[in-house]
Amino acid sequence: MQSHEEEDVGLEAIQGALQPMWDAMLRHRDVLAAPLTPGLSALFIHLVLCAPFLLLDMLACVYPRLHSYQISESTSVMRVLRRWSTTLVRILVNYATVIVPFTAVLQSLMTPRFPLLAPTCLQLCIHVVLCVLLFDLLFFAWHWALHRFRWLFVHVHQLHHRHHRVPIALAAQDASGAELLSLLLLALGSARLLGLHPLSEVAFHLLNSWLAVEDHCGYRLPWGLQRLLPWLGAGAPHHQLHHSLQKGNYAPYFTLWDRLLGTEL
Template sequence: MLCNVTDIRMTDPIQELGDPHAPILQGLWESVRAGQRHIQLSPYLAASCAFLTHLALCAPFFFLDALGRVCQRVRSWRIAAGSGPPPSLQRWFQCFCRVLFKYTTAVLPAAALLQLLRSPNFPELAPTCWQLFVEVLACFLLFDTLFFIWHYSMHRVPWLYRTVHQMHHQHHVPFALAAQDASSAELLSLLLLALGSAWMLGCHPLSEVLFHFLNSWMAVEDHCGYNLPWALHKLLPCMGGAPYHHAHHKKQNTNFAPYFTHWDFLFGTYCASVQHSE
């Protein structure tokens, strides 16, 4: 009996839940590791979760757009207040169909192939809170840099703009779901940039999941079309937010970075945020 207990302890993670030196996130990580492993290793999990997460994060703005048709207060938060009412239900549905088609035909197969080639691992220990913060922040800084270079190139090379990026700019006044309304080639390139940022930094799986979730949220917020009182860019002046990205959709030759403003400042492509479109 004693031997059995010893064997179990030797095969358990080094840090037990009751250990005061165990990372705070160890309990959460243990529950993830103890889940259905065949589901966690499914090649279709990442793309499916990305699509469903995008829809869930867009849902509040869908209801905000619906409410904006009858509530003046909500309409006053819209950046493009002078360009007509919020997007209609038909426009949302058409955008949903386009995004679903591209995820099904391009993103899902590509993500499945990458997952099979990657062979993800599940380390025994969870990251510390500090490690989680540093890794997620590093992912955002690297992704922001890579996105700026790629986005700038797509606008400066006519062939790239026509074949890859032009479809996204059909939305002169963007809305939340339009964050993923782009060509299949662009969606695949952004997938590679996001996955590559986490892989190059060797992030813990928990850090990677949190980065992808926050990345989806910030992309949705950038395209939402609202300058909300509680928006993240009002708390962190280093971030552009929806008004900053709306200026890019309006003028197209400015504000190429997705979230932060430092690269646009350095390269002279920064434009003051558009508050209202005439």
């Protein structure tokens, strides 16, 4: 049997598991606080998360076995490459002209926060879950307004709906500059409202980027949100239906708000 002292040491080790990582990040605080870091790292993370789906889209043209996971109909490798490259160019232009400059100004205006202590694993998990839930609610309300008011739809949201029927993973960031900015502010605002530790905030942005890519990937992944959380998770099929019908299913990750407010498809 473990003694109380051994249990305490084990508990401290779990609670402090994130400290070495946070200490390493603190040693590079000048890089973390640099104006270009938020915009460029968001773009880099998005492209890294999307890359496997480019490969999957091309493989799906050749291997029919992958069709059982695919929401979209199969197409040719050339059409896949053309769609991905045109989407990528639009995203790079948006980042170069809107997102990177805006986040650089925002980063310069904000006082960097570098507390000495890292959050515990439990604190980080609670922070991230709460922040995803809050972001999901704010996104739902904003997305509903984008469809409800014609002017907002035409001038802010319509570009994202050029991916009608079935989107591709890259489409998660293929929208007007105004829409990308608004979603960025919702994500930053959710983290600030909840007072997240900077490390928890990084974890939230990573998870948020992945969930947005998963929503648009065009596959029913075995680990998709709709499979992991059958009663609550929305995932790719839920968001694909929104792109097809251009209405309903306004929440990005969970079905709760659409179900409660009668907008679920």
